[in-house]
Amino acid sequence: MDSFVSAFAEAGALLVSFDPDFLSIVGLSLRVSLTAVALACLIGFPLGALVALTRFPGRGVAILLLNTFMGLPPVVVGLIVFLVLSRAGPLGVLGLLFTPTAMIIAQTILVTPIVAALTRQIVADLWVEYGEHLRSLDAGPVTTLATLITDARYSLATVVLAGFGRAIAEVGAVMIVGGNIDHVTRVMTSAIALETSKGNLSTALGLGIVLLFLALTVNAAVQIINTSAGKRAALA
Amino acid sequence: MSGPASILPLRAHRLAFEAGGTRLLDDVSFILPAGRRTVLLGPNGAGKSLLLRLCHGLLKPSSGEVRWAIEGRRSARRQAMVFQQPVMLRRSAVGNITHALAAHDVPRADRLTRANAALALAGLSHVARRPARVLSGGEQQRLALARAWATEPEILFLDEPTASLDPAATRAVETLIEGFHAADTKIVMATHDLGQARRIADDILFLHKGRLLEATDAAAFFEKPQTKEGRAFIAGELLW
Numbered sequence: 001m002d003s004f005v006s007a008f009a010e011a012g013a014l015l016v017s018f019d020p021d022f023l024s025i026v027g028l029s030l031r032v033s034l035t036a037v038a039l040a041c042l043i044g045f046p047l048g049a050l051v052a053l054t055r056f057p058g059r060g061v062a063i064l065l066l067n068t069f070m071g072l073p074p075v076v077v078g079l080i081v082f083l084v085l086s087r088a089g090p091l092g093v094l095g096l097l098f099t100p101t102a103m104i105i106a107q108t109i110l111v112t113p114i115v116a117a118l119t120r121q122i123v124a125d126l127w128v129e130y131g132e133h134l135r136s137l138d139a140g141p142v143t144t145l146a147t148l149i150t151d152a153r154y155s156l157a158t159v160v161l162a163g164f165g166r167a168i169a170e171v172g173a174v175m176i177v178g179g180n181i182d183h184v185t186r187v188m189t190s191a192i193a194l195e196t197s198k199g200n201l202s203t204a205l206g207l208g209i210v211l212l213f214l215a216l217t218v219n220a221a222v223q224i225i226n227t228s229a230g231k232r233a234a235l236a
Numbered sequence: 237m238s239g240p241a242s243i244l245p246l247r248a249h250r251l252a253f254e255a256g257g258t259r260l261l262d263d264v265s266f267i268l269p270a271g272r273r274t275v276l277l278g279p280n281g282a283g284k285s286l287l288l289r290l291c292h293g294l295l296k297p298s299s300g301e302v303r304w305a306i307e308g309r310r311s312a313r314r315q316a317m318v319f320q321q322p323v324m325l326r327r328s329a330v331g332n333i334t335h336a337l338a339a340h341d342v343p344r345a346d347r348l349t350r351a352n353a354a355l356a357l358a359g360l361s362h363v364a365r366r367p368a369r370v371l372s373g374g375e376q377q378r379l380a381l382a383r384a385w386a387t388e389p390e391i392l393f394l395d396e397p398t399a400s401l402d403p404a405a406t407r408a409v410e411t412l413i414e415g416f417h418a419a420d421t422k423i424v425m426a427t428h429d430l431g432q433a434r435r436i437a438d439d440i441l442f443l444h445k446g447r448l449l450e451a452t453d454a455a456a457f458f459e460k461p462q463t464k465e466g467r468a469f470i471a472g473e474l475l476w
Contacts, residue, residue: 129323130323130325132289132294132317132319132323133319133323133325134339135293135294136292136294136315136316136317137336137339137340137387138309138312138313138339138340139339140339143338143339147325147335147339151325151326151327
């Protein structure tokens with residue numbers, strides 16, 4: 001019980017202190033995860049829509065793989081990216097291991113299947129409704145894709161959130177490829193793991209509370225945008 | 237309406253369509269010339285919607301073929317279709333029309349003017365900025381017609397466009413269809429509504445159980461149907 005009370009005290013202290021070390025950890029967490037989610041959306045939106053709209057041999061397997069990869073274990077992804085980026089690995093010459101870039105790569109790999117798989121489902125459902133009209137218009141593939149993604153934008157906002165939730169919360173991948181180096185690759189989750197192992201439970205909990213608070217803020221922001229825009233356009 | 241040559245007449249040659257081993261349409265042939273309003277008449281399940289979709293190219297026939305006077309993309313872009321349940325994009329009323337114009341590669345500068353003209357024609361100018369999906373059923377169907385109008389089709393397929401509308405909305409839709417006819421757009425409409433068929437049709441294609449039983453002048457059909465199914469349908473006896 002004590003540790004909870006002191007954790008909240010610590011969290012509050014952390015929040016108001018504007019401690020530069022703490023702020024750099026939060027900043028790096030946001031930078032890595034937001035960049036990864038943006039990249040994952042750039043790949044996952046069109047990929048999911050393509051799988052939804054095209055028929056090709058092995059499509060069933062592709063959907064199965066996409067859905068399965070939604071649950072990729074972060075440590076496994078971390079390990080694979082580690083092997084690829086390590087000095088002896090195929091991309092070792094780039095010298096990316098233990099940099100934020102490596103963390104972004106790992107999280108992009110984690111989040112892309114989530115974005116693609118959910119996008120596929122949403123676009124497939126919308127196609128049931130729009131398909132005949134778009135084909136009647138003789139709309140080309142680019143127009144069709146753009147129409148479906150544009151009109152599914154409110155559902156896709158939720159997909160972005162799911163992806164962000166996955167990225168900001170995971171520790172396995174960033175820990176392995178980033179190395180949790182102070183001031184370089186330390187993010188909130190890896191800091192929590194470190195503080196816990198050092199026995200600084202209240203600091204760890206404090207960081208955890210700040211992490212939850214961050215997630216809450218992002219979700220609330222999207223929800224506000226969604227409801228006001230949704231009301232304006234009555235798009236449900 | 238636009239371009240040098242017409243995509244009409246439309247020739248359907250021995251069309252058949254099967255799904256799951258059931259023959260839903262069998263050996264249907266006809267020619268649709270420009271000008272006259274053609275109504276596909278028949279009870280539910282006769283294959284009217286199916287036939288419209290085959291003509292429009294939304295479905296591929298199991299055998300037989302649909303041929304236009306001009307083939308390929310140019311013919312596809314000069315057709316339009318309005319469905320029983322209008323497909324409303326999650327955009328404003330005017331946005332639904334500019335989207336269709338964009339899909340037809342109409343220059344951006346012209347889209348809004350043409351969309352607004354079409355909305356005015358359909359009496360929808362006052363709801364131009366409203367989301368299409370909050371419009372009433374009648375307004376949505378008029379918007380679907382305005383959207384088709386804006387793309388200036390040579391032929392308009394209508395699949396029971398008033399089946400779920402009240403009498404006033406039905407009248408408004410029929411007036412718009414009349415407008416298409418007056419602008420020399422070929423009308424091909426499926427309906428099971430005898431009164432509507434009498435009001436609109438110049439020619440009747442009478443379908444029953446996937447077969448084309450009569451293809452004739454509307455007046456002649458209503459005066460003296462040549463088949464017992466046709467007589468029964470006009471007499472209002474149920475046909476299954």
